[in-house]
Amino acid sequence: MSIDTSTAARVAKLARIKVEEDALPALAAEFNTILGFIEQLNEVDVDGVEPMTSVTPQRLTRRADVVTDGDVQGKVLANAPDAREGFFAVPKVVE
Amino acid sequence: MLDLSYDLPKPRVIAGAKHDWELVIGMEVHAQVASNAKLFSGASTQFGAEPNSNVAFIDAAMPGMLPVINEYCIEQAVRTGLGLNAEIHLKSAFDRKNYFYPDQPAGYQISQLYHPIVGEGEVLVELGDGTARPVRVERIHMEQDAGKSIHDMDPDMSFVDLNRAGVCLMEIVSRPDIRSAEEAAAYILKLRQIMRYLGTCDGDMQNGNLRADVNVSVCRPGDYERYRESGDFGHLGTRCEIKNMNSTRFIQQAIEVEARRQIAILEAGGEVDQETRGFDPVKGETRTQRSKEEAHDYRYFPDPDLLPLEIEQDWVDQIKSSLPELPDAKKARFINDFGLTDYDASVLTADLDSAGYFEAVAAGRDGKMAANWVINELFGRLKKDDKDIDASPVTPAQLGGIIDLIASDAISGKIAKDVFEIAYTTGRDPAEIVETEGLKQVTDTGAIEAAVDEIIAANPDQVAKAQENPKLAGWFVGQVMKATGGKANPKAVNELVAQKLKG
Numbered sequence: 001m002s003i004d005t006s007t008a009a010r011v012a013k014l015a016r017i018k019v020e021e022d023a024l025p026a027l028a029a030e031f032n033t034i035l036g037f038i039e040q041l042n043e044v045d046v047d048g049v050e051p052m053t054s055v056t057p058q059r060l061t062r063r064a065d066v067v068t069d070g071d072v073q074g075k076v077l078a079n080a081p082d083a084r085e086g087f088f089a090v091p092k093v094v095e
Numbered sequence: 096m097l098d099l100s101y102d103l104p105k106p107r108v109i110a111g112a113k114h115d116w117e118l119v120i121g122m123e124v125h126a127q128v129a130s131n132a133k134l135f136s137g138a139s140t141q142f143g144a145e146p147n148s149n150v151a152f153i154d155a156a157m158p159g160m161l162p163v164i165n166e167y168c169i170e171q172a173v174r175t176g177l178g179l180n181a182e183i184h185l186k187s188a189f190d191r192k193n194y195f196y197p198d199q200p201a202g203y204q205i206s207q208l209y210h211p212i213v214g215e216g217e218v219l220v221e222l223g224d225g226t227a228r229p230v231r232v233e234r235i236h237m238e239q240d241a242g243k244s245i246h247d248m249d250p251d252m253s254f255v256d257l258n259r260a261g262v263c264l265m266e267i268v269s270r271p272d273i274r275s276a277e278e279a280a281a282y283i284l285k286l287r288q289i290m291r292y293l294g295t296c297d298g299d300m301q302n303g304n305l306r307a308d309v310n311v312s313v314c315r316p317g318d319y320e321r322y323r324e325s326g327d328f329g330h331l332g333t334r335c336e337i338k339n340m341n342s343t344r345f346i347q348q349a350i351e352v353e354a355r356r357q358i359a360i361l362e363a364g365g366e367v368d369q370e371t372r373g374f375d376p377v378k379g380e381t382r383t384q385r386s387k388e389e390a391h392d393y394r395y396f397p398d399p400d401l402l403p404l405e406i407e408q409d410w411v412d413q414i415k416s417s418l419p420e421l422p423d424a425k426k427a428r429f430i431n432d433f434g435l436t437d438y439d440a441s442v443l444t445a446d447l448d449s450a451g452y453f454e455a456v457a458a459g460r461d462g463k464m465a466a467n468w469v470i471n472e473l474f475g476r477l478k479k480d481d482k483d484i485d486a487s488p489v490t491p492a493q494l495g496g497i498i499d500l501i502a503s504d505a506i507s508g509k510i511a512k513d514v515f516e517i518a519y520t521t522g523r524d525p526a527e528i529v530e531t532e533g534l535k536q537v538t539d540t541g542a543i544e545a546a547v548d549e550i551i552a553a554n555p556d557q558v559a560k561a562q563e564n565p566k567l568a569g570w571f572v573g574q575v576m577k578a579t580g581g582k583a584n585p586k587a588v589n590e591l592v593a594q595k596l597k598g
């Protein structure tokens with residue numbers, strides 16, 4: 001798989017990262033280097049090998065269904081560029 | 096258990112300008128798990144709280160926070176799967192679905208695309224006319240709900256409340272087995288009923304705790320059967336997804352409107368674009384929500400913050416053994432054991448409270464009579480007061496008492512209704528009401544005979560007419576009942592009047 005500048009532009013848009021037009025070729029090249037490296041892994045035959053999800057034998061940690069958090073409206077909103085009447089306020093979004 | 100067999104309902108056929116079309120519908124139902132805390136945080140799920148007060152830092156996607164799964168939510172998903180006779184996957188995993196929206200602060204939703212916790216199941220959707228459609232469920236997965244955006248508080252700004260963000264949803268995905276708008280409504284109501292029996296979702300559609308995305312397409316007669324035989328979706332038309340519907344009425348309207356829109360396009364020689372649409376109930380139309388160019392590319396990948404979810408068969412078995420009797424089984428038992436009609440059994444098993452109430456009344460009594468009293472008198476009266484069965488002023492023991500009084504000929508069915516009304520409004524005991532108010536039925540033929548004689552003697556003209564036309568005997572029965580305050584045994588009165596008129 002090879003990444004061209006239009007794919008790079010698309011990935012940037014999906015990730016909401018602003019990339020200037022003239023920076024796209026370098027970015028695409030960088031992607032291709034990374035993908036080339038990953039490509040090497042495809043040479044290994046992994047048929048019948050279960051994907052490893054953790055290096056230590058751990059079980060997914062679980063929590064009881066008890067309310068232990070929340071009620072920190074002020075702190076939650078503290079970093080918001082704009083907050084009104086307990087809400088985050090953002091530029092109007094209507095589909 | 097009684098084996099209930101149904102005929103399949105006919106698919107909805109819409110006559111186009113050129114030829115007939117059939118509907119094909121698949122649904123993704125989002126059911127909020129009835130838990131105290133969220134799926135991955137300890138914040139409350141309580142509805143109606145101050146905005147952004149039921150929010151932990153992870154729900155607001157603050158950096159450095161990690162998700163920790165709520166065990167109760169896992170259990171409810173398994174429970175729901177078992178309730179739909181579905182396969183439970185002992186190993187499932189969480190993925191990130193990436194997209195940006197202000198009410199989705201992390202920029203991704205944690206969901207289960209590749210390895211859902213529940214696999215294939217089936218729901219029997221009865222349509223009340225003796226037909227029923229088995230609808231295959233493809234999967235159920237757990238995922239986070241998003242927050243809520245409010246667009247009408249300010250002309251230039253949208254307001255975001257994250258109280259709902261991170262609440263656990265079960266997404267129940269059906270196969271395209273639904274063939275009419277009525278079936279779609281009946282399907283979501285059946286899921287609601289089962290989940291309410293299971294206690295896994297409260298089914299409150301108005302508050303959005305149960306909502307659906309509806310996939311609609313149309314095809315030519317015969318195409319659907321070809322799809323079912325081959326499994327090839329190519330036989331079906333291109334579908335459109337109508338998003339986020341929380342009313343069965345709107346679901347039905349939207350399906351009809353959308354089908355007609357697609358038929359008009361196809362008959363004009365055009366093609367239906369696969370897209371997401373919204374239903375506007377005011378204008379009665381569906382509208383594009385996302386065009387193809389901005390179609391979402393979710394770039395799913397396994398969530399690196401969460402290990403795969405492994406559960407044990409023992410635990411699943413334990414949950415299975417704790418399941419209540421489910422609606423289909425309960426209904427079959429009511430028909431079998433109490434001799435109820437299909438309709439009455441459906442009404443009485445609609446929810447657990449009604450079923451429990453009926454069973455308490457019917458215990459040791461005539462089942463049909465108990466069903467009549469619960470459905471016609473009690474439900475009718477409660478509806479008039481807009482009360483639920485759990486708020487009934489008449490207990491099952493009281494209603495049973497009234498039925499006992501009728502069965503023992505102590506009161507007539509007509510008086511029983513008066514006794515019921517008194518018990519309903521005052522909470523008094525039926526036997527005591529009958530005793531105190533002197534409502535006991537007069538079965539003493541001597542007393543009834545005296546009343547009949549008296550009325551016949553006082554109305555010679557009517558007697559003459561009745562002798563010519565026996566249908567007029569009813570007038571005498573009415574007069575006797577009036578004279579005895581309705582307490583005379585109607586059967587005895589009828590017999591005596593007929594006998595005396597013959598002379």
